[in-house]
Amino acid sequence: MGTGERGADLGRSRLPLPPCHRPEWTEQVARVPYQELAIAAAAWRDQYAIAPADRDDHRLVLLAIDVQNTFCLPDFELFVGGRSGRGAIDDSRRLCEFVYHNLPHLTAIVPTLDTHGALQIFHPHFWCDRDGNPPAPMTQIDAAAVESGQWQVNPAIAAALGTTPDDLARHGLHYVKTLEQAGKFPLTIWPYHSMLGGVGHALVAAFEAACFFHAIARHSPTRFDLKGDHPLTEHYSALGPEVAIAADGAPLGLANKRLLDYLLEFDAIAIAGQAKSHCVAWTIADLLARIQAIDPALAGRVYLLEDCMSPVVVPGIVDFSDAAEAAFAQFAAAGMHRVRSTDPPETWPGWGDR
16 A cells, blocks of 8 residues: 555544553653653654645534643642542543544644633632632632622732722622623632743643644644733633723733634634533633634534533532533534544544535
């Protein structure tokens, strides 16, 4: 069989996992050996006659949302265990396998990176009670709690954020009221997480390695997209902030039109990551809103890899599994496809129609 015939045959089959794949890295912090991986990826490309991504007839992009240590490793701040307790670990393993198995199909990978600093509206130091004590992680703050004085913004941080204590207080009340009026989750105080420059901010090592391997094998550089660094708003969605306008009318962030337009250039969009109930669901909701404004039929290009994502579950405190299921039922009703990473893309509903 010639290399051209072998390359064509790959369009109807899955590749094996390469020997360099380290599945244990879905549970560990590890240093990715880039030079070794580059050599291995080039040899893999030659062995299986994998064509450059720019030759793809049917272009597939993987949007991998926040596959970071802070969400995906059990010892880190916001591990997404789901109801099984191992959610993000198993999700990351399946996601890496999806990348390796489907290298000939996968045109591009877009990992988003939740990116934070210490003084942000959802971190404890932003708020305090009447005695000056910060809220505990997982505290939910609504408008009634702010209006009653149970919780107030921390006046000591106003200068660092370029404002006054009074203006910051007005923004705090405006923010929680805006969330309520929009029917969104109340403001949740999360543990400090995804801190820029920290180990928690990094991609899970196994997935980082898979992205790098893909970049070399397919001549397709990984397209990283950072989100969440504005101190005055949450940014669950990769495509826009939770609250876009401050109390004084100033913009807190805009829709990520650059990423939206990029995704819609592809024939198919696969979505995975963490957490299904929050950043994944919010991103898909924003993508769907954009699609419905352009052409509702475009929803048929979107494939949700449901075995590569898990909802937030904190036993005895919160369980967002049902909320995630309700959101995904709506996405499917709008024309998006709920699939599994183990299903070859060419078997997905509507694959190749465009």
